[in-house]
Amino acid sequence: MNKKKIAFGKISVNFAQNAKVIESTDTIEKFGPKVIETLEEDDTESQQMKDVMGISSFGKKAKSFDVQAMVEQVKKTAREITKPAAIDPKSTNEEESSQSSDDEDDFIGPPIPKEILEAQETKEDTTKTTKAGKSNDDDDEEASSDDEEDDKETFIPCSHEVSMVHGSKAVTAMSCDPSGARLASGSVDYEVSFWDFAGMDSSMRSFRTLQPCDNHPIRSLHYSGTGDLLLVVSGAAQAKVIDRDGFEKLETVKGDMYLSDQARTLGHTSSLLAGAWSPVSREEFLTTSSDGTARSWDIYKGGKAHKELIKCRAQNGLKTAPTACCYNRDGRVFGFGCADGSLQLWDLRRSTVSPSSLCRNAHQPVEITSICYSHVGEHLVTRSMDDTMKLWDLRYFKKSINEVKDLFSRYDMTDAIFSPDDRMVVTCTSLKKGEKTGYLLLYDSGTFQLRRKLEVGNSHVIKTIWHPKLNQIFVGTGNGIVKCFYDEKRSMRGATLCAAKTQRKVQHTEVISTQQVITPHALPLFRQERRKTSRKQMEKDRLDPLKSKRPDLPITSGQGGRVASSGGTLSSFVIRNLGLSKRVDDDQDPREAILKYAKEAEENPYWITPAYSKSQPKNAPKKDEDEPESKKQKQ
Missing domain, CATH: 2.130.10.10 (YVTN repeat-like/Quinoprotein amine dehydrogenase)
Incomplete structure (x- = not known):
């Protein structure tokens, strides 16, 4: 295949109207002053390019651009973004003059240059200081603001x-x-x-x-x-x-x-x-x-x-x-x-x-x-x-x-x-x-x-x-x-x-008191038992062995683990073991046991009767009960 040489044509914005066809040649043309000359000749194209891109041509002369146009364009974009309430015309003129006096830099694009922002901040600070120095009221306000800051630091x-x-x-x-x-x-x-x-x-x-x-x-x-x-x-x-x-x-x-x-x-x-x-x-x-x-x-x-x-x-x-x-x-x-x-x-x-x-x-x-x-x-x-x-x-x-x-x-x-x-x-x-x-x-x-x-x-x-x-x-x-x-x-x-809490009120429960109706002749099921007197209650408790705390009754023989009292005393045990007398019946009535020897004591006195035989008075003879009452002596 045959390799063709590359040919360059003229660069233009509107390619349909302003483009010119350059015939291809066998040799490669060099970049240089010829292209620049052709670009400089066409003023209409450079003007259109300047309106659109802000530059007149490519190459070394790209640095020389219109600063005033750029500042205006940047201001427009800044106004659209921030939308300030009002802008002083004096400040804009001063900003334009300061911008024109600044050095040119390699910058292409819409952001605001730093120099403009710094100039605006310095001017605002100077205007504030001059106004504050002229008025005494502003000094008082600053002092009050300082006091407020101190109060905030030491808040009570x-x-x-x-x-x-x-x-x-x-x-x-x-x-x-x-x-x-x-x-x-x-x-x-x-x-x-x-x-x-x-x-x-x-x-x-x-x-x-x-x-x-x-x-x-x-x-x-x-x-x-x-x-x-x-x-x-x-x-x-x-x-x-x-x-x-x-x-x-x-x-x-x-x-x-x-x-x-x-x-x-x-x-x-x-x-x-x-x-x-x-x-x-x-x-x-x-x-x-x-x-x-x-x-x-x-x-x-x-x-x-x-x-x-x-x-x-x-x-x-x-x-x-x-x-x-x-x-x-x-x-x-x-x-x-x-x-x-x-x-x-x-x-x-x-x-x-x-x-x-x-x-x-x-x-x-x-x-x-x-x-x-x-x-x-x-x-x-x-x-x-x-x-x-x-x-x-x-x-x-x-x-x-x-x-x-x-x-x-x-x-x-x-x-x-x-x-x-x-x-x-x-x-x-x-x-x-x-x-x-x-x-x-x-x-x-x-x-x-x-x-x-x-x-x-x-x-x-x-x-x-x-x-x-x-x-x-x-x-x-x-x-x-x-x-x-x-x-x-x-x-x-x-x-x-x-x-901030309200005091709670105590909720009282509603109680409906029912009136008691006493019916003496009502049925026994609904009859209320009246309280007995204390005397009757005491007599009733006296009969209860648990409430009266009655002692245990004596027993004749062993019951429930208890031993009978007969023969359980120490004296009966000694007498029974030593054989001094016959077995003593503890269950016998002591009065009956003594009266058992009364007849023998009268017939054969041994201790008491002989001792009082001389001083003991004699018993009076018994009187007949058949005597009339008139003959009986008055006592």
Whole structure:
């Protein structure tokens, strides 16, 4: 077959009208200026191509395209996509001029160039800044928006509140389980109340109340990490662990109070002061006592002996009572606030003889009421009876970072806690003489500036809990009321479940009382038996051997395993065996047996008659009964 040479013709848009036929030649023509010249000559074709594709020709001159046409086309497509409300003509002119001044790039297609978008953003920013600098109202709006952002960061759920009545005395202990389903409250009236939010209605009544520690006030309550066990610390020397329904699971042993060395006793010898549950272990909990010791316990040992023992010492070497305690977030360090005003941190991985960190003059030598680690674990907040609250950095434990004074506290269980995000520190105050309102105070954890002051009621405020899942604040007061602060939008479950529930009405069963008709002459089947008198009933019971408890009757011969009384006595047995006399018949009447010898005794007296023969009076002669009554002497 003959191979033909390839020939090229002229490229055109409308091939039917503008195409010219080029005769084929034997030699291959080269690409070069000839083709370009022919393309430049045809202006109509280049114009059509420019309208359609935006380029005038192929080759090196493809870079030289009309930028203005491209910008207009891009604007049209952008307007169709975004459809803005209005576009300033000034901004469009400025954009066109800036676009024309930019460098040319190899670009073909409809997307918007980056330079145009960047220029528009910079111009919008400059116009905003100039307008904001001219007007003062805009500055105020920006400041208010910043304040709103700060409020969002440190949000306080306090738009609504509900009250739960525990009793008439001060609520000194509270604890909420990790899931937020139940709340336990304890008081100085020896009672512990359980509150189930899912089962309560708007009446806010506890579903169970008990006295787990007899007549001892409740000082501390703590749920375990799983929420199935509750630690009860009271004024007794023995702590108790109960389940969710109030049944006792464990009671710690009491130590020997006559031993001076506390290490030789198995438990506390004096009243308990505080307690805490391990945040990482379900089996371990901690208790402190006024005997100067703190002991950790394991529930699998049954409370028969402590697991670890810590002796807190004052500066003079004598024992001091740890009045507040807590675990750190990983459960490895014990924190104690003592009655001498010192803070002691014990790491059992290092030593049990001396604390790992110590600050002797943390507070004045009075009881420390609360000690709490932050959620991050780098800070520590303490509350004391010297009316102060202090923030400590664990990396520099010699001096407090911040301090708040004039916080009056009447109870040695007053709380100080961190908010769930560690941005705020929450504490409460008691009523001074002449005051009528107790407050819940919220401070910024960084600067210790007062952020919020909530009025709780006309009583002391003692305990507080800020639950992280519920985003609700529970407060225990001195008049026996537990208050809950929450927000309808940002708080979940908890009190929001029962606050909107209507109180259930007790459905009384309808009972129709039938009138009783007495018919004395009715049939015996329908006749009612009247109650007999007590005398007749007693006589009837007397005849019943079971009701009258009649003793067994004597028997003549053996019956039913019983032996006859004849011959069964000791005397009859001795007489029968020794042969002193004849067989004695025990069944014979004793009177008849004696009168049997009366005739023989009269005829042959031997003992009694001869003794009274001289002094015995003679019997008077019998009178005849036939004599008339007139001759008989009057007696």
